[in-house]
Amino acid sequence: MGFENFGTVSFTAEAKVADFITQLEAGKVMATRCRKCGGSYFPPKADCPKCLSSDVEWFEVKSQGKLASYTVVNYGPSGFENDAPYILALAKFDEGIQILARLSRDIEEKDITIGMNLTVSPVKLPEGRIAYEFIKG
Amino acid sequence: MEDVAVIGAGQSVFSRSCGESIRELCFEAYKEALEGLDITGNDIDASVVCSAPEYDKQRSPSGLISEYLELTPKPTFYVETVCSSSSTGLRVAWSLIKAGLHKTVAVIGFQKMSELSSRDAAERMGRGGDIIWESPFGITMPAGYAMYARAHMARYGTTEEHLAKVRVKNSHYGVDNPKANYRKELSLEAILNSEMITSPLKKFDCCANADGSSCVILARGDVAKSISKTPIWVAGLGAATDTMTMAGRESLTGLRCAQEAARQAYKMAGVKPQDIDVAEVHDCFTVSELLAYEDLGFAKPGEGVGLIENKETYADGKIPVNVDGGLLSKGHPIGATGGSQIRTIVRQLRGEATEAQVKDAEIGLVHNIGGVGQYGNVTILRR
Ligand SMILES: CC(C)(COP(=O)(O)OP(=O)(O)OC[C@H]1O[C@@H](n2cnc3c(N)ncnc32)[C@H](O)[C@@H]1OP(=O)(O)O)[C@@H](O)C(=O)NCCC(=O)NCCS
Numbered sequence: 001m002g003f004e005n006f007g008t009v010s011f012t013a014e015a016k017v018a019d020f021i022t023q024l025e026a027g028k029v030m031a032t033r034c035r036k037c038g039g040s041y042f043p044p045k046a047d048c049p050k051c052l053s054s055d056v057e058w059f060e061v062k063s064q065g066k067l068a069s070y071t072v073v074n075y076g077p078s079g080f081e082n083d084a085p086y087i088l089a090l091a092k093f094d095e096g097i098q099i100l101a102r103l104s105r106d107i108e109e110k111d112i113t114i115g116m117n118l119t120v121s122p123v124k125l126p127e128g129r130i131a132y133e134f135i136k137g
Numbered sequence: 138m139e140d141v142a143v144i145g146a147g148q149s150v151f152s153r154s155c156g157e158s159i160r161e162l163c164f165e166a167y168k169e170a171l172e173g174l175d176i177t178g179n180d181i182d183a184s185v186v187c188s189a190p191e192y193d194k195q196r197s198p199s200g201l202i203s204e205y206l207e208l209t210p211k212p213t214f215y216v217e218t219v220c221s222s223s224s225t226g227l228r229v230a231w232s233l234i235k236a237g238l239h240k241t242v243a244v245i246g247f248q249k250m251s252e253l254s255s256r257d258a259a260e261r262m263g264r265g266g267d268i269i270w271e272s273p274f275g276i277t278m279p280a281g282y283a284m285y286a287r288a289h290m291a292r293y294g295t296t297e298e299h300l301a302k303v304r305v306k307n308s309h310y311g312v313d314n315p316k317a318n319y320r321k322e323l324s325l326e327a328i329l330n331s332e333m334i335t336s337p338l339k340k341f342d343c344c345a346n347a348d349g350s351s352c353v354i355l356a357r358g359d360v361a362k363s364i365s366k367t368p369i370w371v372a373g374l375g376a377a378t379d380t381m382t383m384a385g386r387e388s389l390t391g392l393r394c395a396q397e398a399a400r401q402a403y404k405m406a407g408v409k410p411q412d413i414d415v416a417e418v419h420d421c422f423t424v425s426e427l428l429a430y431e432d433l434g435f436a437k438p439g440e441g442v443g444l445i446e447n448k449e450t451y452a453d454g455k456i457p458v459n460v461d462g463g464l465l466s467k468g469h470p471i472g473a474t475g476g477s478q479i480r481t482i483v484r485q486l487r488g489e490a491t492e493a494q495v496k497d498a499e500i501g502l503v504h505n506i507g508g509v510g511q512y513g514n515v516t517i518l519r520r
Contacts, residue, residue: 009272042384102275
């Protein structure tokens with residue numbers, strides 16, 4: 001399986017990193033690391049442009065992240081109208097990566113502060129779709 | 138001295154819906170750019186056509202526009218960096234002239250956005266991000282800039298009122314620009330009370346989608362002098378790229394692509410931020426103009442709000458910015474915008490602006506950004 005069921009609307013399916021989805025289904029959000037130079041990537045890369053190696057390994061993003069910024073989207077683009085309002089957020093993780101995702105609907109807007117602790121976790125969406133989101137803690 | 142000059146610059150009226158085809162739209166800008174010049178299409182050696190695809194159905198528009206303007210058999214091609222396409226086109230045209238391939242090149246930018254609903258346009262712009270990793274979450278251009286706004290607020294204490302004051306200024310100058318779509322002053326209250334689009338950005342913090350075209354004609358120095366009494370010299374060019382993803386951004390309190398492009402342009406022109414007499418910056422959203430103040434060095438990081446609070450970016454202030462109303466008043470027909478900004482600065486440096494004219498402006502700057510801080514372009518012009 002590739003990215004065809006990823007997010008609210010997906011725009012392409014095939015990628016060498018499609019294993020990401022298999023692991024997401026199994027409950028893990030993964031990033032890649034180059035075995036040669038140690039460079040870590042999110043979004044995951046199947047190839048390392050620094051040393052031109054394609055010998056990369058998966059690792060799980062387990063650390064507690066910090067909220068870098070967010071926005072409550074009231075105006076959803078076509079395909080996303082029915083999701084709005086939703087909260088887009090960017091969080092920074094100890095593994096040296098950042099991730100863009102939505103904040104869990106369990107987090108209320110009044111409780112959001114820049115710098116708050118978050119972890120990233122898979123989330124099942126309607127109609128067999130899947131994504132990851134940020135949860136508290 | 139600089140040896141490539143702008144000899145003509147024109148634009149169509151920017152409107153919510155032009156009611157004509159893209160070729161006819163481009164003709165309007167082309168005609169204004171040639172006004173007063175003793176040349177015809179035969180004297181134009183090449184054209185660079187700039188827009189973002191998928192708003193109208195025409196594929197490969199450069200050939201179509203070239204035919205309509207009778208620029209065949211001269212070479213033409215398409216250049217794209219979304220909202221900064223025509224600044225990139227100008228950079229390419231400059232290089233073609235510098236390389237000695239051509240003497241005179243037309244840069245034609247256009248966008249007809251009215252064929253799509255605003256929600257469909259927002260979806261296209263969302264795909265101006267990373268379509269595997271970020272677009273599926275429902276990111277949009279305003280949402281990306283809203284995250285910059287939120288981060289700037291958290292770090293520096295910037296407020297929604299500071300943002301709104303940018304629109305107050307730009308709506309004030311839009312009134313006198315006959316090419317602008319919105320020509321009504323907006324009060325601080327009206328802006329603060331407009332509908333929330335993507336917090337903290339409200340409807341009036343956003344530029345509107347529009348139809349429009351622009352045309353800038355560049356020529357080699359000797360040719361420019363023989364054709365134009367008032368050539369405007371390209372003194373500095375800068376361009377840089379940041380990551381497509383938001384995940385790759387090192388900072389959310391400024392646009393790295395703009396900072397780097399500015400550094401290059403200042404260096405090439407041999408000038409400093411305080412030497413700029415008038416600037417056009419990419420105010421696709423109110424926050425974008427505040428970020429530009431800082432990224433261009435008009436203010437230190439975090440101190441941009443002081444410029445708008447003290448009205449230093451009004452026409453009689455220390456550094457007048459967007460005194461043609463900016464994208465916020467004109468509307469933002471993606472591929473046409475950079476050329477429209479160039480046109481404003483050319484008119485300012487020639488002392489021909491019919492909107493607010495900055496007194497004795499000698500050096501002007503254009504800051505044109507593609508996407509959510511993906512493509513940074515800074516151009517410095519001199520009379
Ligand atoms: C903000 C936005 C969502 C508003 O949506 P919209 O569907 O176009 O606007 P509406 O239909 O709600 O507007 C109705 C009226 O509101 C007013 N209005 C809308 N946007 C306005 C604006 N930016 N300024 C002033 N008035 C505006 C106008 O009176 C408009 O009527 P009109 O169509 O006759 O001009 C839309 O303009 C938008 O997406 N802007 C951002 C575009 C963008 O991202 N560009 C790339 C930037 S990098």
